[in-house]
Amino acid sequence: xxxxxxxxxxxxxxxxxxxxxxxxxxxxxxxxxxxxxxxxxxxxxxxxxxxxxxxxxxxxxxxxxxxxxxxxxxxxxxxxxxxxxxxxxxxxxxxxxxxxxxxxxxxxxxxxxxxxxxxxxxxxxx
Amino acid sequence: xxxxxxxxxxxxxxxxxxxxxxxxxxxxxxxxxxxxxxxxxxxxxxxxxxxxxxxxxxxxxxxxxxxxxxxxxxxxxxxxxxxxxxxxxxxxxxxxxxxxxxxxxxxxxxxxxxxxxxxxxxxxxxxxxxxxxxxxxxxxxxxxxxxxxxxxxxxxxxxxxxxxxxxxxxxxxxxxxxxxxxxxxxxxxxxxxxxxxxxxxxxxxxxxxxxxxxxxxxxxxxxxxx
Numbered sequence: 001x002x003x004x005x006x007x008x009x010x011x012x013x014x015x016x017x018x019x020x021x022x023x024x025x026x027x028x029x030x031x032x033x034x035x036x037x038x039x040x041x042x043x044x045x046x047x048x049x050x051x052x053x054x055x056x057x058x059x060x061x062x063x064x065x066x067x068x069x070x071x072x073x074x075x076x077x078x079x080x081x082x083x084x085x086x087x088x089x090x091x092x093x094x095x096x097x098x099x100x101x102x103x104x105x106x107x108x109x110x111x112x113x114x115x116x117x118x119x120x121x122x123x124x125x126x
Numbered sequence: 127x128x129x130x131x132x133x134x135x136x137x138x139x140x141x142x143x144x145x146x147x148x149x150x151x152x153x154x155x156x157x158x159x160x161x162x163x164x165x166x167x168x169x170x171x172x173x174x175x176x177x178x179x180x181x182x183x184x185x186x187x188x189x190x191x192x193x194x195x196x197x198x199x200x201x202x203x204x205x206x207x208x209x210x211x212x213x214x215x216x217x218x219x220x221x222x223x224x225x226x227x228x229x230x231x232x233x234x235x236x237x238x239x240x241x242x243x244x245x246x247x248x249x250x251x252x253x254x255x256x257x258x259x260x261x262x263x264x265x266x267x268x269x270x271x272x273x274x275x276x277x278x279x280x281x282x283x284x285x286x287x288x289x290x291x292x293x294x295x296x297x298x299x300x301x302x303x304x305x306x307x308x309x310x311x312x313x314x315x316x317x318x319x320x321x322x323x324x325x326x327x328x329x330x331x332x333x334x335x336x337x338x339x340x341x342x343x344x345x346x347x348x349x350x351x352x
Contacts, residue, residue, distance in 0.1 A: 024202055024345065031194050035322065037211055038190035067201045071209030099173040099206035102241025107212070 026063025028054030034072060044076040051076075067097055071104070083111075161338055166281040169274045171243035172344050173206040175236060178214055179248035179268070180225040188253035189225060191325040192268055196248070196333060198326075203335035204346025208242050216240075237275035244281060246333075247271045252287065254321050263291030264321040266328040272340070282340060288327035290320055 029050055036042035051073055058065055074089035087108070094104040176196050181188040193214070197207045216239065217228050229247055236245055252267035269285035335342045335352065342348040 024204070027198060031198060031326070034197075034211055035190055035194035038194055038214070039187070066197060067205075067207045068197055068209035068211070072211050075209075075212050075215060093209065097206050099242075100208070103208060103212075103239070106239060106241070107216070 024064070025066035026058040026061065027066060028058055030054070030066060030069055030072075034068075037072070037076075044079045048073065048076050048080075065096070067100075068093070070096065071100065161282065163282075163341060165274070165279050166272075166341055169244065169277070169279070169281055170344070171205070171272075171274065171281070173208065173242045173244070174200055174272070175208045175213065175240045175242035175245045175275070176200070176210055177228050177245060177247055178210075178217070178225045179250050180229060181250050181253070183250055183253040185254040185321070187319070187321065188250040188266075188325075191253070191322050192248060192250050192266070192329060195322075195326040195329045196246070199330045199333035200246075200340075200343075201345075203333070203340055204343030204349055206343075206345065208240055213240065233273060233275045233278045240275075242275055245273050245275050247273065251285075253325070263289045264324045265289045265291075266321060266325045268325075268328050268332055270332055284332060284339060286328050286332035288324050288331060290324050 033042070033047050033050055037047060051069070055065060055069075070089045070093040074086045074093065077083075077089060078086035090104050090107065094101050176193065179189050179192045193210055197210060200207045217223070222228050222231070233245065236242070247270065249269050250266070251269060252265050254266075255264050265287065266289075267285065267287040270283060271280060272282040273280055333340060335346065335348070337352070341352050342350070
């Protein structure tokens with residue numbers, strides 16, 4: 001009898017493992033915000049508010065933000081002309097994900113060039 | 127006599143159950159064809175650049191809905207995904223605003239700008255509500271091709287579909303009830319962006335690491351086990 005119960009328990013534990021593998025990241029509303037951004041139905045301020053609030057919640061439960069989260073925040077801050085915050089977010093992305101270093105460096109070198117040379121282009125994102 | 131009949135019926139029932147089980151396994155095998163992973167395993171990409179999907183449907187929301195939901199399955203499978211909104215912005219700043227133009231850029235050039243190991247080329251072939259006499263469903267179909275950006279070699283390809291009508295059934299109310307329900311559902315499907323979660327399902331199905339699908343990436347604890 002006890003053997004049967006143990007077998008059952010192991011079975012349940014296994015199926016629990018299969019059904020809910022531990023996720024690597026906390027997603028919050030990230031993908032929904034990206035959708036709104038791509039559709040142009042939500043402005044940078046609204047998205048920043050939502051994403052920063054989500055980030056607090058993710059930190060509280062010890063969940064890591066996914067690839068692109070901080071980079072997207074950087075893009076939003078840049079659209080508002082908040083260059084310091086944009087730079088901070090891009091560097092956070094690069095720090096969390098060294099795979100992004102090449103691209104982030106490319107973006108930063110371009111923005112430095114445009115700040116020194118020709119007048120910087122206004123972001124056209126709403 | 128009656129016991130013989132009973133046992134025949136029982137055997138019949140068991141055979142039926144076996145047959146349906148076999149049918150199900152047959153389906154499952156068809157879903158996961160064996161794929162030649164030689165090139166994929168040699169390449170072992172760490173980072174993936176997802177190009178904005180080419181949209182072969184009349185619905186303009188197909189590209190944003192799919193692009194917004196590809197990061198989750200790829201990242202949870204262990205890959206770094208180049209930030210999709212920044213990537214779209216970089217293309218725009220370089221004068222490319224349409225996905226087919228972006229897909230035509232040489233792999234070496236993409237590698238030079240984004241520094242990603244591989245690029246994922248997506249095409250949306252179905253997106254949105256389709257009205258079929260007795261039912262209406264939001265259907266999304268996407269096909270994908272993963273290419274090594276250093277060699278230009280194809281690593282994997284696949285396609286997947288999802289519908290918000292899967293496993294639906296047990297309708298009541300006769301033929302008129304069915305028709306009314308279908309029309310109401312059609313209206314709901316178009317006004318509430320019902321296709322968006324379906325696009326998420328299709329993307330999960332297509333891009334989560336699994337047999338026949340993508341291999342696990344280096345950030346997954348299951349990396350190298352497949």
